[in-house]
Amino acid sequence: MQELPEVTDPRIIDGKKIAQGIEADVKRGVEEFISEHGIRPALATILVGEHPPSKLYVKLKHWACKRVGIISEDHKLPQETTQEEIIGLIATMNKRPEIHGILVQLPLPGHIDEREVMMQISPKKDVDGFNPLNMGKMLIGREGFVPCTPKGIIRALEESKIDPHGMEVVVVGHSNVVGKPAAIMLLNRNATVKVCHVYTKDLKSHTVEADILIVATGVRGLIKADMVKEGAIVFDVGITWQDNKVYGDVDFDDVLPRVGLISPVPGGVGPMTIAILMEHTLMAARMQR
Amino acid sequence: MQELPEVTDPRIIDGKKIAQGIEADVKRGVEEFISEHGIRPALATILVGEHPPSKLYVKLKHWACKRVGIISEDHKLPQETTQEEIIGLIATMNKRPEIHGILVQLPLPGHIDEREVMMQISPKKDVDGFNPLNMGKMLIGREGFVPCTPKGIIRALEESKIDPHGMEVVVVGHSNVVGKPAAIMLLNRNATVKVCHVYTKDLKSHTVEADILIVATGVRGLIKADMVKEGAIVFDVGITWQDNKVYGDVDFDDVLPRVGLISPVPGGVGPMTIAILMEHTLMAARMQR
Structure with missing residues (x-):
């Protein structure tokens, strides 16, 4: 596993730091839970x-x-x-x-x-949020256990004080675990949301419109600078493993000069998903008392 | 209730006729079911x-x-x-x-x-498809009981031999009963799908991009000709009651000259939703044997 470099650029979302904050809260919650329920x-x-x-x-x-x-x-x-x-x-x-x-x-x-x-x-007990009942509750706006990666995106927006209400969101990838739930969760927050995928024609014509671009395809380096609007917020949540290293869907070095904010691979939403899983496990324990 | 005029224009989807076809199938299925199960x-x-x-x-x-x-x-x-x-x-x-x-x-x-x-x-027994478990199954691509109006849209596309795969779909309205499920069902069929709503900025700039435009807002006459792409397929599924008559979200007379195909209010998907409810009830009866 690569070591994550320290994040000093304010345009880069420091997922590790946000994750540490979430874990600190969960740790306190776990202690409370134990003292209450034994x-x-x-x-x-x-x-x-x-x-x-x-x-x-x-x-x-x-x-x-x-x-x-x-x-x-x-x-x-x-x-x-x-x-x-x-x-x-x-x-x-x-x-x-x-x-x-x-x-x-x-x-x-x-x-x-x-x-x-x-x-x-x-x-x-569905802490990953993949059971269709939890998916359906999310779809009708009652988010409980939701998939951890899209929840990480929402959390990162909140930490950055960005309200997606009325913003244009483009999601690339329509998987059940990331693309679709990310689209639903942004719709629940009243963003205008478009979902593109492998069958979308002229992908670039869509991605350049995005105020918030979420990419989850598993195609390494798919997104280049000319596909991104100046000042956009970019969430790279695609993962490709090559020679024991992970690469994202966004060509980071190419795209960085254009973005307002970016969640990179590795180090962005990734570390947050595990912290959110911890949060969900505590939530599940509380629900089962 | 208004009488539906006979549809002779090939650009107009004749929902009543499609509904009659569905009901004829259901009627046969019901007879079979009775002779099988008593x-x-x-x-x-x-x-x-x-x-x-x-x-x-x-x-x-x-x-x-x-x-x-x-x-x-x-x-x-x-x-x-x-x-x-x-x-x-x-x-x-x-x-x-x-x-x-x-x-x-x-x-x-x-x-x-x-x-x-x-x-x-x-x-x-959820023949309207609104239980979150059925919503969630739909979200992950296992469509069983799904909301009847979006299913009517899918059925009308099938009857018209239109495959939405790779087409640009714009849904206006993000309700749990029409907008969101319509978006999901089109995504399941690999359309590129955008969802707009009351918080979307510059609605027209989005609707003009649509190969398939689905409107479900309940705002009478919201969609005018200049908001529709030449040759687009337009589904009007909004309903406003005024003086005992129903009106759609699309300014029909204004929009008709521009469209390739249109599902009007009244007479389009509307009559089909009830036929689909019948289909779902038969499906439910079969599932419970």
Whole structure:
């Protein structure tokens, strides 16, 4: 994992610093929760297979649990695990009262139907916000457990005192885990929102219109300076792993001179998503008392 | 209720004709269902208060049930009914096995939290598609019970052999019942989708970009010819009642010369929504066997 350089440029969102602030709040909340209820919040993670980035992400989540005082339980299953076995394990976790949050690390192996698996996690323990009931509540404006990456974007805007109300937002990528929920959460805040994706014609003609540009495609360096409006706020939340390093969807060095504010890869919203997962686990523990 | 004039202009979507086709299919399906299971599909409607358009819509739904052979049960509650009483009635309907679909006519009186009520309808009987679980499934691309008006738009596109894949769609209005689900369903079909609303600046600059323009605001005559791209497909799904007549959000006479295809008010998607409700009730009955 790359070391994150210290952020001194005011145009660059320092996700690590925001994450530390969130974790400090969660840590205090965990202590309060323990003194009130005599038990400690707990997160169970489920990792299937040997996908190296997934293994790293799960490890980072366990480290974060340790920092904020949340118990973490680590379930590692082999690549060839069947869908029924994963669903069975989730059912067990749903039933155990001392487990408050369940996280299934995505992506799952190709023979597994991810959406089917996500539907099995009890909505109360769905700290990643992927259960359709929580997705649907978000869609109608009742945000509870929502996906952590788009929530990180909202949080970063709040920290930067930017209200998206009436602003033009362009989201590139229409995945269930980032693009669609990001669009919905910005719509809930009364931004004008456009969603583009791989089938969009003349992408640049759309991205240049954005006051806030959110990119989540997994195509390294897709966004160049000429695709960005002068002074725009750019959230790069795409991830490509190459030679044990992560790269974003935005050509950072090219784009930086044009932006008003940018969330880079690595170091932007990324570190925040794990802090938000901690927040959700505490929220889940509180809901289950 | 206005009589719908016969549609002879090929640019005008004849929703009544499409609705008749859907109802004919549902009628056949209902007969099959009865001969297979020995019972008849049934829809319970719940109407609260004396809102005249709502009373009319419920009556039209009962007439449609009669046409296709679905049992309809009519629950009328006074304006001052409490939220608990409505939820209690829904709970009873959820439990009765001979009721397959439950429709709560919107809008509900101001003292009722509509979203809270919608959450109480069993997802299996949620023929209007407003339960957040069904909304969330739609969001992740598993469309089952989805709101009837946006489904009518999709059906009208299919009937007209128009694939929205890669087309630019602009939705005006971000309500939970039309705007947001319409945007999601078009995104699921890989259109590039923008959602505008009352807080959008310079609406015209957005609407003129649309290959497919969907308007659902309830502002009579909001859309004029100069806001529409030459040859665009326009769906007017806004409704304003004035002097016992309905008016759409699109200034029809002004816009018609510019469009490639238009769904008018009255007569476009409107009549289709009720036919789709019938389809959903049959679907619910099948799911509950």
